[in-house]
Amino acid sequence: MAEVSYYTKEGLEKLKEELQYLKTTGRANISAAIAEARDKGDLSENAEYDAAKEAQGLHEGKIAQMQETLANARLLDESKLDVSKVLALSIVKIKNVKSGATMSYQLVSESEADMKAGKISVTSPIAKGLLGKSVGEVAEITVPAGKIEFEVLEISR
Known part of the structure; x- marks a missing residue:
């Protein structure tokens, strides 16, 4: 299926x-x-x-x-989604704990992903690591370059 x-x-x-x-x-x-x-x-x-x-x-x-x-x-009806946790279609502002750099991404389907527009696929390593996290939580994410820790600063729709 x-x-x-x-x-x-x-x-x-x-x-x-x-x-x-x-x-x-x-x-x-x-x-x-x-x-x-x-x-x-x-x-x-x-x-x-x-x-x-x-x-x-x-x-x-x-x-x-x-x-x-x-x-x-x-x-997805974005108005009915829970904003307390990172879900598909969430716009999440994160901070790299080590470097202090902040960035915002919207988690979208693979075919909608567009890095230039700040849209990443929910199947990407970063998105998978962020799914289910709440504001203030730190996600340790394994990427090709190694492990990176991101703190969730803000979640919106």
Whole structure:
């Protein structure tokens, strides 16, 4: 069984829009490439045709994967979430105990993760270490560089 993923309203809409694009414009572009390659003659020795057909297969695979992701997507009502503990969709302000550096992250699903926007996946080592923690608690998190201690300063939605 596929894993259930939790999304914000914006993230779920973005996923639906991308799937719709792949099903319409994406398929049309691939069909045009196949037709153009087919018009170039003998299909048995036509590398362009083979490449277009392979691209079609990869495209259809991506559509199937996105449909499965969407079927297992759940929309979280952020207004009903507990703000006393770090949960999926929490915005958490943390401090590196050793260096004193502070940062804020929102814990989102893998497909919504965007480090530049301050959104990290709930499956990342830092997010996993923070889940369930309350303000004032220290989480010791193992990352590729070693162990880091983060103190939870603030939790919001």
